[in-house]
Amino acid sequence: MVFYFTSxxxxxxxxxxxxxxxxxxxxxIKWGWPEDVWFHVDKVSSAHVYLRLNPGQTLDDVAAAVIEDAAQLVKANSISGNKMNDVDVVYTMWANLKKTESMEVGQVGFHKEKEVRKVRVVRRNPETINRLNKTKEEKQVDFRAEKEKRDRLEREDRKKLLREQKEKERVDQKRKQEEAEMRSYSSLMKSENMTSNYDDGNDSDDFM
Known part of the structure; x- marks a missing residue:
């Protein structure tokens, strides 16, 4: 079961x-998308909240107000974090999450600490939580199927782009070849490059 909230x-x-x-x-964690941003209360147990970006977007594209909503949501869904003031919420891209066999269920680390960001939540904001909870929906999701579909579509888009690039290269090559042939033909047609029976001192119409 996955809970969805509209910010x-x-x-x-x-x-x-x-x-x-x-x-x-x-x-x-296992079937996340490269476009997913992961949020968690720092150093204490909490829910894992995700935000799915559009392809090509980065953490710098996430509005501060959305980060605040996600931070309030993870704090509210942390048994100990919900009771605390001045807690830090960490967030990073899904691709930066590291999972090893020795880790407990739901536990993660990071590949690169420098790619992890923090936001301070001074206190719980009931208005924000109430607003988000009013939009809450529960759905059964096949994480693996969703990820495989996403990856398949990405591969198809990549193949399509590659075909388009090859076709563009073919058209460009053909255009360059035609332009080169045209320049060569124009050069041959210049008067100084043309010959006649009077050339080389031959002023006779006779061939022999």
Whole structure:
């Protein structure tokens, strides 16, 4: 089961989502998308909240208001973090999450610490949580099927782009060849490059 929340602090609104429990979180870690941003309360147990970006977007494209919504959501879904003030929420791209066999279910590390960002949540904001909870939806999701579909479409787009690039190169090569042939033909047709029976001192019409 996955919980979906609509954050309407930006236009168009964006979707935040999180797993039901640590086992759902494990599936989200395993089958996450490169476009996913992961949020978690720093150093204490909490929900794993995700924001899915559009292809090509980065962390710098995420509005501060959306980050605040996600941070409030993970804090509210942390048993200990929800009771604390001045907590840090860490967030990073899904591709930066590191999972090893020795880690417990739902536990993750990072490949590069420098790619992890933090935002301070001074206190719980009931208005934000109430607003997000009013949009809450529960859905059964086949994480693997969703990821495989996404990857298949990406491969198809990549193949299409490669075909288009090859076709463009073919057209460009043909154009360059035609232009080269035209320049060569124009050069041959210049009067100084043309010959006649009077050339080389031959002023007779006779061939012999």
């Amino acid at each position: 309407n602090v930006v236009s168009p609104p964006v979707i935040l989502f999180m797993g039901l429990d640590k086992y759902e979180n494990e599936d989200l």
